[in-house]
Amino acid sequence: MQASVTEWLDKTWEKYPHKTAIIDKGNKFSYEEYRRRSLAIARALIEKKIGVQKPVAVYLEKGAVMLFSFIGAAYSKNFYSPIDVEMPAGRVNKILEILKPEIVITTKELKTQFEKFEYEGGYLLYEDIEPLEDDEKIVWETAGKIIDTDLLYVLFTSGSTGVPKGVAISHRSVVDYIEWVTEEFEVTKEDSFGSQAPFYFDNSILDIYSTVKTGAVLNIIPKDLFSQPVLLLEYMKEWGVNSIFWVPSALITVAKLRALKNVDLSDTLKRVLFCGEVMPNKQLNYWRKYLPDVLYANLYGPTEITDACTFYVVDREFGDEESLPIGKPMKNTEILVLDERDCLVTSHEQGKIGELCVKGTCLAVGYYKNPEKTKEAFVQNPLNHCFDERIYRTGDLVSYNECQELIYIGRKDYQIKHLGHRIELGEIETAASSFDEIPRCCCVYDDKRQSIVMYIEAEAEFSRNEINERLERLIPKYMLPNKVKSIPVMPLNANGKIDRKALKDLL
Ligand code: AMP
Numbered sequence: 001m002q003a004s005v006t007e008w009l010d011k012t013w014e015k016y017p018h019k020t021a022i023i024d025k026g027n028k029f030s031y032e033e034y035r036r037r038s039l040a041i042a043r044a045l046i047e048k049k050i051g052v053q054k055p056v057a058v059y060l061e062k063g064a065v066m067l068f069s070f071i072g073a074a075y076s077k078n079f080y081s082p083i084d085v086e087m088p089a090g091r092v093n094k095i096l097e098i099l100k101p102e103i104v105i106t107t108k109e110l111k112t113q114f115e116k117f118e119y120e121g122g123y124l125l126y127e128d129i130e131p132l133e134d135d136e137k138i139v140w141e142t143a144g145k146i147i148d149t150d151l152l153y154v155l156f157t158s159g160s161t162g163v164p165k166g167v168a169i170s171h172r173s174v175v176d177y178i179e180w181v182t183e184e185f186e187v188t189k190e191d192s193f194g195s196q197a198p199f200y201f202d203n204s205i206l207d208i209y210s211t212v213k214t215g216a217v218l219n220i221i222p223k224d225l226f227s228q229p230v231l232l233l234e235y236m237k238e239w240g241v242n243s244i245f246w247v248p249s250a251l252i253t254v255a256k257l258r259a260l261k262n263v264d265l266s267d268t269l270k271r272v273l274f275c276g277e278v279m280p281n282k283q284l285n286y287w288r289k290y291l292p293d294v295l296y297a298n299l300y301g302p303t304e305i306t307d308a309c310t311f312y313v314v315d316r317e318f319g320d321e322e323s324l325p326i327g328k329p330m331k332n333t334e335i336l337v338l339d340e341r342d343c344l345v346t347s348h349e350q351g352k353i354g355e356l357c358v359k360g361t362c363l364a365v366g367y368y369k370n371p372e373k374t375k376e377a378f379v380q381n382p383l384n385h386c387f388d389e390r391i392y393r394t395g396d397l398v399s400y401n402e403c404q405e406l407i408y409i410g411r412k413d414y415q416i417k418h419l420g421h422r423i424e425l426g427e428i429e430t431a432a433s434s435f436d437e438i439p440r441c442c443c444v445y446d447d448k449r450q451s452i453v454m455y456i457e458a459e460a461e462f463s464r465n466e467i468n469e470r471l472e473r474l475i476p477k478y479m480l481p482n483k484v485k486s487i488p489v490m491p492l493n494a495n496g497k498i499d500r501k502a503l504k505d506l507l
Helices: 006-015 031-047 064-075 089-099 108-114 135-143 171-184 204-214 223-227 229-239 248-256 281-290 371-377 425-433 464-471 500-505
Strands: 020-024 027-030 055-058 079-082 103-106 122-125 151-157 165-170 192-195 217-220 243-246 271-275 295-300 310-313 333-338 354-360 378-380 390-400 406-411 415-418 421-424 441-446 451-457 483-487
Touching (some): 027 031, 031 064, 031 122, 031 135, 089 151, 103 108, 151 171, 171 204, 192 204, 192 229, 204 217, 223 229, 243 248, 248 271, 371 378, 425 464, 441 500, 464 483
Parallel strands (some): 020 217, 079 151, 271 295
Antiparallel strands (some): 151 165, 415 421, 441 451
């Protein structure tokens, strides 16, 4: 049985040493190079005598070296935690206070920046690490002792209190997830994934490990291209990117600027997977119109369950105003929908809303050094009174449709009480997103004035009356926005999703 993700790299390297593994800024790295560099980092970490299962912070620009560092940390039986080089100092300091890394892998240039943070541990500078002949022999003694419950990484997400939470994930969860992904989507060495997700965001797990497992290419798409859709699509065509796993916001930008009209990807693109936020059917329909033969799949899940736990392969037509299902649980994963009294909502109870809870190997070990928050979110299954069984409460509200597929309704926290009615802000957004002239919108609740404010990404102002007249045909009157505001560019958070907090700050 496989204990560690590093075994994938060992096997793929053995089979295809000279095959391209990573494309980064036009530079190609073979699987031989990938492994050699990762082993060199592992050896350097071992030589530093930091011990095992210790946190290794990775402070680098998104690129191949980051991947060598992740796998290097894993080979040394430690776990990695990427820190965004653009993150403000206040937040980095909060993360460092929790993580207390033994060492940070960075470059000479970035070290100067890192030295401004509150950090007293050691440094490993990438420029100083040269692969040596004995690396494999030295590393093997440690790597051979990895067990599947060892931590592989800790990713920090924002906590509601403003204190970041470090989601700790084991090798086992990633092995389980990637086995499923590669089987379900039939990923092979012929594939080339165009990576959008930053490596500190869990969507990147699919890109990184499904390629390492199968020998496919991971093409790191330059970040700037995501604001220039035509150039982005031309890049994909030029490099033969045939698979993508992006946040819906990135797909929406391409649809909004009608970029598929200019670049024909029909001979290039094979799979379009997305996850992380709602994918409106209006924009998906645009993609489907230009690329009808592509496989589209909506994956759903939070960082705490290793990227994704449900999926829906798009297999039928949807109207612009309809919700795209998040589908059914992945293999070796169980979903419980629990109502307010923790009773099970069954898949035959169409339309009944409950909280999506998850059971399975995909569950994180918990929040790093945060037993209280861990206890709040990872709880005993309330339906099992016989033995210990952990479930993760996602805080997401869902219901079942007539096909017994899960439909995402919204976050519990975006559920508001307005004029005595319980409202999911997401429902208003889904309705408004179906209008042609609304490329992207987001609703926030102004608690002080007790009003629903809808932000629309547009230069021109919209008349609230006009919008509401049309919305009224889709949602109840009490859900109609009290204010409609235009915003030229929707604020996005570091992961590329709509930043609701930034919108609330505008109120
Ligand atoms: P993160 O931990 O940053 O990946 O965020 C996870 C949250 O994003 C989930 O709890 C959902 O609220 C939302 N989310 C993820 N995937 C989807 C999806 N396919 N549709 C709607 N919301 C999603």
